[in-house]
Amino acid sequence: MTDESTMTTIAPRGLPQKLNGLLHLLDYIPHDLIALISRISIGAVFWQSGQTKVDGWRVAETAVYLFETEYRLPFINPWLAAHLAAFAEHFFPALLVIGFASRLSALALLVMTLVIEIFLYPDAWPTHGTWAVCFLVIIAGGPGRVSMDYFIARYFSRTA
Structure with a gap:
């Protein structure tokens, strides 16, 4: 005869315990991997958008036209807006991908995302929310x- 306490110790784990164990494994996904994927993927989104605004090393006339007709941002000249957007969509993603001034670059692109959401495409909040999470x-x-x-931080912490 076996008593009840012995049976519970050798009984197979139930489904809730197995699921909990599997979910616990997710705690081991390193932030380094999540951050790297975030930096590369959101950087690619903005880089590709920037590529649509340039023709070689120049801002395309079609980009300026788009800012004059469709985007029509308040408080900024369309020519200047097209040039600033083309610059930002190349400069900050490049910094993100190499991981230089990452927080500043993510903040700049988050602000750009907010401008896009508020002034251009307010119905695209699910997409912009996804972008915002990567930046955050x-x-x-x-x-x-x-x-x-x-x-860089590691180098300067060693010399201090």
Whole structure:
């Protein structure tokens, strides 16, 4: 005869315990990986958008036309807006991908996303929300150890 306490110790784990164990494994996904994927993926989105605004090394006339007719941002000249957008959509994603000035770059692109959401495409909030999460991961948690920011900070912490 076996008593009840012995049976509970050798009984197979139930489904809730197994699911909890599997969910616990997700705690081991490193922030470094999440930040790297966030930086590269959102950087690619903005880089590709920037590519549609340039013709070689110049801002395309079609980009200026788009800012004159469809975008029509308040308080800014369409020519200047097209040039600033083309610059920002190349400069900040490049910094994000290499992980240099990552938090600042993510913040700049988050502000750009807010402008797009508020003034251009307010119905696209699900897409812009997804972008915002990528930026907030980097702003709040940093770019991770696979970044120039990490290596620069590590260098200066050694010399201090």
